[in-house]
Amino acid sequence: MKERTVQLEVLRYNPDTDTEAHFQRYEVVCQEEWVVLDALNKVKADIDPTLNYRWSCHMAVCGSCGMMINGEPKLSCHAFLRDYEGVIRVEPLAHFPIERDLVTAPDDFMEKLKRVKPYVIPKEKKPISEGEYKQTPAQLMKFRQYSMCINCMLCYAACPQYGLTPKFIGPAALTLAHRYNLDSRDGGRKERQEVVATHEGVWECTFVGACSEVCPAHVDPASALQQMKITSSIDWIVEHLIPGGKS
Amino acid sequence: MAKSHKPVVWFPFAAGGTVIAFFIPVIVLLTFLAALGHVPAGLSYERMHAFAGNGLGKLIVFGVVALSLWSSAHRLRCTCYDFGLRADTLAATVLYVAAIAGSIASAVFLLRI
Structure with a gap:
Protein backbone atom coordinates (compact mmCIF):
# COMPACT_ATOMS: atom_id res chain seq x y z
CA MET A 1 0.00 0.00 0.00
CA ALA A 105 -27.28 22.28 13.12
CA PRO A 106 -29.83 20.47 10.93
CA ASP A 107 -32.90 21.85 12.79
CA ASP A 108 -34.22 23.86 9.85
CA PHE A 109 -34.21 20.82 7.58
CA MET A 110 -35.82 18.62 10.25
CA GLU A 111 -38.62 21.16 10.72
CA LYS A 112 -39.24 21.34 6.95
CA LEU A 113 -39.22 17.58 6.65
CA LYS A 114 -42.07 17.41 9.18
CA ARG A 115 -44.10 20.02 7.31
CA VAL A 116 -44.37 17.94 4.11
CA LYS A 117 -45.77 14.91 6.03
CA PRO A 118 -43.26 12.36 4.74
CA TYR A 119 -45.24 9.25 5.60
CA VAL A 120 -48.07 7.27 4.06
CA ILE A 121 -51.46 8.84 4.76
CA PRO A 122 -53.71 5.90 3.79
CA LYS A 123 -56.44 6.54 1.23
CA GLU A 124 -58.85 4.54 3.34
CA LYS A 125 -58.03 3.46 6.85
CA LYS A 126 -58.66 -0.21 7.48
CA PRO A 127 -58.27 -2.37 10.58
CA ILE A 128 -55.15 -4.55 10.89
CA SER A 129 -57.39 -7.62 10.62
CA GLU A 130 -58.01 -6.75 6.94
CA GLY A 131 -54.33 -7.23 6.19
CA GLU A 132 -51.61 -5.15 4.65
CA TYR A 133 -51.86 -2.43 1.99
CA LYS A 134 -50.61 -4.28 -1.06
CA GLN A 135 -48.55 -2.84 -3.87
CA THR A 136 -47.35 -4.24 -7.19
CA PRO A 137 -43.69 -3.99 -8.27
CA ALA A 138 -44.78 -1.54 -10.99
CA GLN A 139 -46.43 0.70 -8.38
CA LEU A 140 -43.28 0.53 -6.28
CA MET A 141 -41.06 1.54 -9.21
CA LYS A 142 -43.04 4.76 -9.64
CA PHE A 143 -41.57 6.24 -6.46
CA ARG A 144 -38.65 3.98 -5.55
CA GLN A 145 -35.96 6.36 -6.80
CA TYR A 146 -37.37 9.18 -4.65
CA SER A 147 -37.40 6.95 -1.57
CA MET A 148 -33.61 6.49 -1.66
CA CYS A 149 -32.87 9.81 0.12
CA ILE A 150 -30.52 9.42 3.09
CA ASN A 151 -31.21 12.91 4.51
CA CYS A 152 -27.57 13.92 4.14
CA MET A 153 -28.56 17.51 3.24
CA LEU A 154 -25.91 17.83 0.52
CA CYS A 155 -28.67 19.09 -1.79
CA TYR A 156 -29.45 21.94 0.64
CA ALA A 157 -25.78 22.90 0.75
CA ALA A 158 -25.68 22.88 -3.07
CA CYS A 159 -28.95 24.75 -3.69
CA PRO A 160 -28.36 28.47 -4.37
CA GLN A 161 -32.04 29.20 -3.73
CA TYR A 162 -31.91 27.71 -0.24
CA GLY A 163 -28.81 29.79 0.43
CA LEU A 164 -30.54 32.98 -0.69
CA THR A 165 -34.05 32.23 0.63
CA PRO A 166 -33.84 30.13 3.78
CA LYS A 167 -37.65 29.81 3.88
CA PHE A 168 -37.52 27.56 0.80
CA ILE A 169 -38.71 24.06 1.77
CA GLY A 170 -35.83 22.73 -0.30
CA PRO A 171 -34.94 19.72 -2.46
CA ALA A 172 -34.89 16.71 -0.12
CA ALA A 173 -38.09 17.53 1.80
CA LEU A 174 -40.05 18.33 -1.37
CA THR A 175 -38.75 15.19 -3.05
CA LEU A 176 -39.99 13.11 -0.13
CA ALA A 177 -43.39 14.77 -0.46
CA HIS A 178 -43.33 13.67 -4.11
CA ARG A 179 -42.29 10.16 -3.09
CA TYR A 180 -45.42 9.80 -0.91
CA ASN A 181 -47.67 11.54 -3.45
CA LEU A 182 -46.64 8.89 -6.00
CA ASP A 183 -47.29 6.00 -3.60
CA SER A 184 -50.35 3.96 -4.62
CA ARG A 185 -51.30 3.46 -0.95
CA ASP A 186 -51.22 7.17 -0.20
CA GLY A 187 -54.07 9.67 -0.23
CA GLY A 188 -52.32 12.64 1.38
CA ARG A 189 -51.39 14.67 -1.70
CA LYS A 190 -54.01 17.36 -1.06
CA GLU A 191 -52.68 17.95 2.47
CA ARG A 192 -49.09 18.15 1.21
CA GLN A 193 -50.06 20.57 -1.57
CA GLU A 194 -50.75 23.19 1.13
CA VAL A 195 -46.96 23.32 1.60
CA VAL A 196 -45.72 22.09 -1.79
CA ALA A 197 -47.71 24.46 -4.02
CA THR A 198 -46.76 27.66 -2.18
CA HIS A 199 -44.06 30.22 -2.99
CA GLU A 200 -41.82 28.61 -0.38
CA GLY A 201 -42.53 25.19 -1.87
CA VAL A 202 -41.73 24.12 -5.43
CA TRP A 203 -42.15 27.63 -6.83
CA GLU A 204 -39.02 28.91 -5.11
CA CYS A 205 -37.03 26.40 -7.22
CA THR A 206 -35.52 27.80 -10.42
CA PHE A 207 -34.28 24.42 -11.67
CA VAL A 208 -30.57 25.05 -11.20
CA GLY A 209 -30.17 21.29 -10.83
CA ALA A 210 -27.21 21.38 -8.40
CA CYS A 211 -29.23 19.20 -5.97
CA SER A 212 -29.26 16.32 -8.44
CA GLU A 213 -25.58 16.72 -9.25
CA VAL A 214 -24.43 16.35 -5.65
CA CYS A 215 -26.94 13.71 -4.51
CA PRO A 216 -24.93 10.64 -3.43
CA ALA A 217 -28.03 8.39 -3.66
CA HIS A 218 -28.97 9.42 -7.24
CA VAL A 219 -32.39 10.54 -6.10
CA ASP A 220 -32.55 13.40 -8.66
CA PRO A 221 -34.53 15.91 -6.58
CA ALA A 222 -34.60 18.38 -9.49
CA SER A 223 -36.77 16.00 -11.52
CA ALA A 224 -39.14 15.48 -8.57
CA LEU A 225 -39.60 19.24 -8.22
CA GLN A 226 -40.19 19.68 -11.95
CA GLN A 227 -42.83 16.95 -11.89
CA MET A 228 -44.49 18.63 -8.92
CA LYS A 229 -44.51 21.95 -10.76
CA ILE A 230 -46.46 20.29 -13.57
CA THR A 231 -49.02 18.66 -11.25
CA SER A 232 -49.32 21.86 -9.18
CA SER A 233 -49.93 23.84 -12.39
CA ILE A 234 -52.65 21.40 -13.46
CA ASP A 235 -54.20 21.78 -9.99
CA TRP A 236 -54.14 25.55 -10.43
CA ILE A 237 -55.92 25.33 -13.80
CA VAL A 238 -58.56 23.01 -12.36
CA GLU A 239 -59.07 25.30 -9.34
CA HIS A 240 -59.16 28.61 -11.21
CA LEU A 241 -60.21 28.04 -14.80
CA ILE A 242 -62.61 25.11 -14.76
CA PRO A 243 -66.07 25.98 -13.45
CA GLY A 244 -66.87 23.90 -10.39
CA GLY A 245 -63.28 22.66 -10.25
CA LYS A 246 -62.46 24.42 -6.97
CA SER A 247 -61.30 21.74 -4.58
CA MET B 1 -49.77 29.70 3.65
CA ALA B 2 -51.53 30.52 0.40
CA LYS B 3 -50.97 28.50 -2.72
CA SER B 4 -48.91 30.29 -5.35
CA HIS B 5 -50.23 31.71 -8.63
CA LYS B 6 -46.87 31.02 -10.28
CA PRO B 7 -48.44 28.49 -12.73
CA VAL B 8 -49.76 31.50 -14.71
CA VAL B 9 -46.22 32.37 -15.75
CA TRP B 10 -44.72 28.90 -15.41
CA PHE B 11 -47.01 27.00 -17.78
CA PRO B 12 -46.22 29.19 -20.84
CA PHE B 13 -42.56 29.07 -19.74
CA ALA B 14 -42.62 25.25 -19.76
CA ALA B 15 -44.44 25.21 -23.11
CA GLY B 16 -41.91 27.69 -24.50
CA GLY B 17 -39.04 25.58 -23.21
CA THR B 18 -40.39 22.60 -25.14
CA VAL B 19 -40.86 24.72 -28.27
CA ILE B 20 -37.33 26.11 -27.96
CA ALA B 21 -35.87 22.62 -27.55
CA PHE B 22 -37.62 21.33 -30.67
CA PHE B 23 -37.67 24.30 -33.07
CA ILE B 24 -35.00 26.85 -32.23
CA PRO B 25 -31.86 24.77 -33.02
CA VAL B 26 -33.35 23.95 -36.43
CA ILE B 27 -34.32 27.57 -37.05
CA VAL B 28 -30.83 28.75 -36.03
CA LEU B 29 -29.24 26.21 -38.39
CA LEU B 30 -31.53 27.13 -41.30
CA THR B 31 -30.97 30.86 -40.73
CA PHE B 32 -27.23 30.26 -40.67
CA LEU B 33 -27.42 28.28 -43.92
CA ALA B 34 -29.60 30.98 -45.48
CA ALA B 35 -27.05 33.62 -44.47
CA LEU B 36 -24.43 31.62 -46.37
CA GLY B 37 -26.72 31.51 -49.39
CA HIS B 38 -27.88 27.89 -49.04
CA VAL B 39 -31.66 28.01 -48.85
CA PRO B 40 -33.34 24.61 -49.28
CA ALA B 41 -35.88 24.70 -52.10
CA GLY B 42 -38.75 23.88 -49.76
CA LEU B 43 -37.91 26.88 -47.59
CA SER B 44 -37.61 29.54 -50.29
CA TYR B 45 -38.78 33.08 -49.52
CA GLU B 46 -41.94 32.69 -51.61
CA ARG B 47 -42.97 29.48 -49.88
CA MET B 48 -42.24 30.82 -46.40
CA HIS B 49 -44.15 34.01 -47.24
CA ALA B 50 -47.12 31.93 -48.38
CA PHE B 51 -46.87 29.86 -45.19
CA ALA B 52 -46.96 32.99 -43.02
CA GLY B 53 -49.86 34.29 -45.13
CA ASN B 54 -52.02 31.32 -44.27
CA GLY B 55 -54.13 31.54 -41.09
CA LEU B 56 -52.78 28.34 -39.55
CA GLY B 57 -49.24 29.31 -40.57
CA LYS B 58 -49.63 32.67 -38.81
CA LEU B 59 -50.80 30.87 -35.67
CA ILE B 60 -47.83 28.46 -35.71
CA VAL B 61 -45.27 31.23 -36.29
CA PHE B 62 -46.87 33.36 -33.57
CA GLY B 63 -46.95 30.40 -31.17
CA VAL B 64 -43.27 29.64 -31.69
CA VAL B 65 -42.19 33.29 -31.37
CA ALA B 66 -44.43 34.24 -28.42
CA LEU B 67 -43.78 31.10 -26.35
CA SER B 68 -40.02 31.26 -27.00
CA LEU B 69 -39.93 34.92 -25.96
CA TRP B 70 -41.94 34.23 -22.81
CA SER B 71 -39.81 31.24 -21.91
CA SER B 72 -36.60 33.20 -22.40
CA ALA B 73 -37.94 36.11 -20.35
CA HIS B 74 -38.89 33.80 -17.48
CA ARG B 75 -35.56 31.96 -17.68
CA LEU B 76 -33.70 35.28 -17.50
CA ARG B 77 -35.83 36.31 -14.53
CA CYS B 78 -34.85 33.06 -12.76
CA THR B 79 -31.20 33.58 -13.69
CA CYS B 80 -31.27 37.08 -12.19
CA TYR B 81 -32.76 35.55 -9.03
CA ASP B 82 -30.13 32.78 -8.94
CA PHE B 83 -27.39 35.38 -9.13
CA GLY B 84 -28.84 37.10 -6.10
CA LEU B 85 -30.61 40.01 -7.85
CA ARG B 86 -33.50 40.17 -5.43
CA ALA B 87 -35.41 42.96 -7.22
CA ASP B 88 -37.62 40.22 -8.63
CA THR B 89 -40.68 42.37 -9.35
CA LEU B 90 -38.58 44.82 -11.36
CA ALA B 91 -36.77 42.06 -13.29
CA ALA B 92 -40.06 40.25 -13.95
CA THR B 93 -41.78 43.45 -15.14
CA VAL B 94 -38.98 44.49 -17.49
CA LEU B 95 -38.50 41.02 -18.99
CA TYR B 96 -42.18 40.10 -19.31
CA VAL B 97 -43.00 43.49 -20.86
CA ALA B 98 -40.19 42.88 -23.39
CA ALA B 99 -41.58 39.43 -24.19
CA ILE B 100 -45.14 40.74 -24.53
CA ALA B 101 -43.94 43.65 -26.72
CA GLY B 102 -42.07 41.19 -28.95
CA SER B 103 -45.15 38.98 -29.19
CA ILE B 104 -47.39 41.93 -30.10
CA ALA B 105 -44.86 43.02 -32.72
CA SER B 106 -44.79 39.54 -34.24
CA ALA B 107 -48.63 39.46 -34.26
CA VAL B 108 -48.73 42.85 -36.00
CA PHE B 109 -46.17 41.79 -38.63
CA LEU B 110 -47.97 38.48 -39.22
CA LEU B 111 -51.36 40.18 -39.62
CA ARG B 112 -49.87 42.54 -42.22
CA ILE B 113 -48.80 39.66 -44.48
Missing part, protein backbone atom coordinates in the same frame (compact mmCIF):
# COMPACT_ATOMS: atom_id res chain seq x y z
CA LYS A 2 1.26 3.43 -0.96
CA GLU A 3 1.43 6.24 1.57
CA ARG A 4 0.82 9.89 0.84
CA THR A 5 1.11 12.98 3.01
CA VAL A 6 -2.04 15.02 2.71
CA GLN A 7 -2.50 18.64 3.70
CA LEU A 8 -5.93 19.23 5.20
CA GLU A 9 -7.23 22.72 5.81
CA VAL A 10 -10.12 22.34 8.21
CA LEU A 11 -12.54 25.01 9.37
CA ARG A 12 -12.51 25.18 13.16
CA TYR A 13 -15.04 26.85 15.42
CA ASN A 14 -15.51 26.47 19.13
CA PRO A 15 -18.57 28.42 20.33
CA ASP A 16 -17.12 28.63 23.86
CA THR A 17 -13.85 30.32 22.96
CA ASP A 18 -13.98 31.59 19.34
CA THR A 19 -15.66 34.73 18.09
CA GLU A 20 -15.37 33.51 14.52
CA ALA A 21 -14.35 30.41 12.59
CA HIS A 22 -10.81 29.97 11.31
CA PHE A 23 -8.86 27.44 9.24
CA GLN A 24 -6.38 25.03 10.76
CA ARG A 25 -3.82 23.14 8.68
CA TYR A 26 -3.03 19.48 9.39
CA GLU A 27 -0.40 17.34 7.73
CA VAL A 28 -1.62 13.75 7.72
CA VAL A 29 0.14 10.60 6.54
CA CYS A 30 -2.55 8.67 4.66
CA GLN A 31 -2.91 5.55 2.60
CA GLU A 32 -3.43 6.28 -1.09
CA GLU A 33 -6.87 4.61 -1.19
CA TRP A 34 -8.27 6.46 1.83
CA VAL A 35 -11.21 8.85 1.79
CA VAL A 36 -11.31 12.30 3.42
CA LEU A 37 -13.15 10.84 6.43
CA ASP A 38 -10.23 8.44 7.04
CA ALA A 39 -7.86 11.40 7.04
CA LEU A 40 -10.08 13.25 9.55
CA ASN A 41 -10.22 10.14 11.75
CA LYS A 42 -6.44 9.98 11.64
CA VAL A 43 -6.23 13.65 12.70
CA LYS A 44 -8.59 13.02 15.60
CA ALA A 45 -6.78 9.85 16.70
CA ASP A 46 -3.16 10.98 16.37
CA ILE A 47 -2.90 14.74 15.98
CA ASP A 48 -5.79 16.72 17.44
CA PRO A 49 -8.51 14.99 19.53
CA THR A 50 -10.48 18.26 19.81
CA LEU A 51 -11.63 18.11 16.18
CA ASN A 52 -15.40 17.60 15.87
CA TYR A 53 -17.36 16.12 12.97
CA ARG A 54 -20.23 13.68 12.44
CA TRP A 55 -19.97 10.28 10.88
CA SER A 56 -21.31 6.80 11.38
CA CYS A 57 -21.42 4.17 8.64
CA HIS A 58 -18.38 4.98 6.45
CA MET A 59 -20.25 3.52 3.45
CA ALA A 60 -22.46 6.31 2.06
CA VAL A 61 -25.60 4.96 3.67
CA CYS A 62 -26.19 6.93 6.88
CA GLY A 63 -25.84 10.45 5.44
CA SER A 64 -24.07 11.86 8.55
CA CYS A 65 -20.67 12.89 7.20
CA GLY A 66 -21.67 15.53 4.63
CA MET A 67 -19.24 18.45 4.43
CA MET A 68 -17.86 20.93 1.92
CA ILE A 69 -14.72 19.46 0.38
CA ASN A 70 -12.87 22.00 -1.76
CA GLY A 71 -16.14 23.95 -1.82
CA GLU A 72 -18.31 21.08 -3.02
CA PRO A 73 -20.91 19.30 -0.86
CA LYS A 74 -19.75 15.68 -0.48
CA LEU A 75 -20.04 12.75 1.85
CA SER A 76 -16.53 12.66 3.33
CA CYS A 77 -16.69 8.84 3.33
CA HIS A 78 -17.19 8.99 -0.42
CA ALA A 79 -14.54 11.60 -1.25
CA PHE A 80 -11.43 9.67 -2.28
CA LEU A 81 -8.07 11.32 -1.58
CA ARG A 82 -6.80 10.14 -4.97
CA ASP A 83 -9.27 12.57 -6.61
CA TYR A 84 -7.67 15.58 -4.90
CA GLU A 85 -4.34 17.32 -5.36
CA GLY A 86 -2.62 19.81 -3.09
CA VAL A 87 -4.30 21.18 0.01
CA ILE A 88 -7.78 19.77 0.64
CA ARG A 89 -10.11 22.31 2.19
CA VAL A 90 -12.75 20.83 4.50
CA GLU A 91 -15.61 22.99 5.76
CA PRO A 92 -18.99 22.34 7.37
CA LEU A 93 -22.02 22.01 5.05
CA ALA A 94 -22.91 25.38 3.52
CA HIS A 95 -26.22 27.14 4.36
CA PHE A 96 -26.48 25.57 7.82
CA PRO A 97 -25.41 27.20 11.09
CA ILE A 98 -22.15 25.79 12.51
CA GLU A 99 -22.48 24.13 15.89
CA ARG A 100 -18.80 23.25 16.34
CA ASP A 101 -16.00 22.67 13.81
CA LEU A 102 -17.52 20.56 11.01
CA VAL A 103 -20.77 19.89 12.86
CA THR A 104 -23.79 21.86 11.62
